Amino acid sequence: HPTYPVARQPNGITLHTLWPDRLMVSPCCRYVSKAAAKTQMEFEYDGPSMKTEVPGPRSKELTKQLGEIQNVGAVHFFCNYEESRGNYLVDVDGNRMLDVYTQISSIPIGYPAEFPMFTSFSSQSAFVNRPALGIMPPENFPEKLAESLLSVAPSGMSRVQTMACGSCSNENAYKAMFIWYRNKERGHNIPSDEDMSSCMINQSPGCPDLSILSFMGGFHGRTMGCLATTHSKAIHKLDVPSFDWPIAPFPKLKYPLEEFTRENAQEEARCLEEVEDLIVQWRQKGRPVAGIVIEPIQAEGGDNHATPDFFKKLRNIARKHGSAFHVDEVQTGGGTTGKFWAHEHWGMDDPADIVSFSKKMLTGGFYHKDELQAYRIFNTWMGDPSKNLFLAEVLNVIRRENLLEEVTRSGKTLLQGLYQLQDQYPNLLSSARGQGTFCAIDIRDDATRNSIILKARDKGVLLGGCGDRSIRFRPALVFKEHHVHMFLNVFSDVLAEHN
């Protein structure tokens, strides 16, 4: 049940807003004053409410239906998005769950309840008229890019290219690095006749034997270029041809990082040394490293952290060897670590040559330095400008409601809670870690981890796993301290059952 009064339309639809400074516009042009809207902005359900096991009968029925159409091996349950609000996801059986996984970390400010965008005719046009952005962009495209993506551009980057999803973002970022590297090798950007003819048949020098250095445990997507740099789980890569590209070890650190500084520094030094060795080896075997790609926190691979010192040194190694440095913020970006980009925690002036994004940014794409732009980064849609309109709204909410401060505050409470539980259940839990609300904890073993996730779901809390035996916490940016406490209470109950 709602904790605040809500406006109810004759048709039974409930309207609220997460955009407090805007007029709330109902479908029938009934304007509600700012003050009235204000009273509703905080509306949210007051807690989980479970009606059936999950998946319930309706979800099972729909899963069976969908199974006639496509593989449903990964489907958890079906959702009622109309009834979902803020931090609560409602399923088709009426179960209302506190969402600490948010569609694989892709919902920025929770499930919104009202949609100011659709009240304007010109916004609607942006949804039905999907342009070929690279040749015929809409009039407001530069302005909307400025209001959305550019307003949160990482330090040193004033250029951005949108793409439809995370994999396409990384694929195209890799291409930009290859093109940049080859132009650097040539000393100019005019290909030879041999380049032009050999590339048509997939042969070098036109299709050069260049490589991208990636890290064991990294995840950068599942299309074939990305997949050659993904090394988180075998199942992602199995049976798909790949490239002979170098793979460096990612530091395996002890947590909390600040309590193991010496051992962690040694481990990071070992990995950095290996990176340099690999760059030299691959250059020697005729497959120079055009770029290095890394996540600020390896997410899918198990929430593996490294220190700012590691990233600074890695960035210097890239510079020293003439390789581009690509920071993949598809999962870490968008505010969840308490800074808009996780790499901002490194405190560097020149942190990267390319920063890719997707998920909570609502559109895929990548920021890049001037010299990494290329005419050849192109496809029909090149993103979807309607997503930029949403993102501009989302960023306004993040700013107006100081959500990064909220994330930092909630994140501290969450991590403290995890530390306490870890002390309480030393045989069950270890390595609590996190930045902002981007937190994780290791569980005794894979089977126990999976059982805990399912039990928590039955009690109305949605969690996700990562790595071999970790649970990752990925709430929306509107996850507040009272949500943390609600989560910790349920989690504590579930742990007690597994001790």
Add this chain to the structure above:
Amino acid sequence: HPTYPVARQPNGITLHTLWPDRLMVSPCCRYVSKAAAKTQMEFEYDGPSMKTEVPGPRSKELTKQLGEIQNVGAVHFFCNYEESRGNYLVDVDGNRMLDVYTQISSIPIGYPAEFPMFTSFSSQSAFVNRPALGIMPPENFPEKLAESLLSVAPSGMSRVQTMACGSCSNENAYKAMFIWYRNKERGHNIPSDEDMSSCMINQSPGCPDLSILSFMGGFHGRTMGCLATTHSKAIHKLDVPSFDWPIAPFPKLKYPLEEFTRENAQEEARCLEEVEDLIVQWRQKGRPVAGIVIEPIQAEGGDNHATPDFFKKLRNIARKHGSAFHVDEVQTGGGTTGKFWAHEHWGMDDPADIVSFSKKMLTGGFYHKDELQAYRIFNTWMGDPSKNLFLAEVLNVIRRENLLEEVTRSGKTLLQGLYQLQDQYPNLLSSARGQGTFCAIDIRDDATRNSIILKARDKGVLLGGCGDRSIRFRPALVFKEHHVHMFLNVFSDVLAEHN
């Protein structure tokens, strides 16, 4: 100026509908009767109207602005999509052009004028709540798939997987073929320990040395897997590492096909022989062909046709050698050839194992046979269910207005017109060809082709090039005979200037 009366709102917004059977709903719940809407369904501008050169001053200003943000080497001009209607694209300088290119062939039924979808709260929810479709689909997902993609599924295919764009569709289709092929080789789908460990470091047998056979002149996208099968223009492939995969010649036929049957049959036989040779060769060098990918008409590569006989024999070769057969209908699909899928012109019972789509289908994805499904075809978004809602509406319009018949009729008129012009300008034009409105003609040389496209634009007709020196015609499905005549008049004038 409009040819039919239109409803004008106080705010100056003009509302029309391309959805005649629906109530027309204005933003303020003013319901207009079906009969009233009917009088407006045919509304469209009555012809091109040019105010400035293209790009005009406003487009140039915006291109400069966008140039500060991203590469604008491919930008033609900026559009006013709110004012664009039916077959007419309006730019930001007020130029109104007959659109025979339609955003690189990606607009199915022209630029709609009214959006019934947005009047329902639950549809709006589908736009702002983007689910991770593979794990938590919305309640109406199976139903909407049935109403949209499944209702036009190619013969023999009851399964479909959505994806965000054409490249991702093909990348994932290739993965499905690789996985299927490896399971077939194993005799079961349980990977060995060696498979699991070797794939983590990009090595065989886990990442097997399998290949996809593609055709010279083909275009299948620009991500790295797709790009290894794309051979239309060097600039697409240059500087990007690739795979050692076999590339067969695509028949170079003489047009009209029916006038050169013997020569064309010989050319097709030559290409088919080469296909079989390549399959054997690649098997011998340890890179078996898991799949063959081909477009029914090579579009980007120059609108190269082949006969149904060629495709029948090719499909049999695939079957004989145990390779999957993937028909890429990203550009040819969606009704533009007069049948919903171009491969339906082949008249085969079992035309393909996989059919991929995007562009006019509004969402990417691929249909596939049961045995090509895989749990491992997965990413965060896996398409965008809001696009399925649009597609369901678009398909309703196509059916209600018999647009495939319209396309067939307009296409015949268009091709006849092109034949006449070709007779009139034998030194300028050759090889007029087409299926439905999916037509093309060759121009004397590249420079003349480009000049004709620009001159036509100045006269209010938008065209696109393809191949070395072809013009491709890609109108929307609402391109009627009077549009064909309007186009032919302008084209004729432009040709006269180039003779």
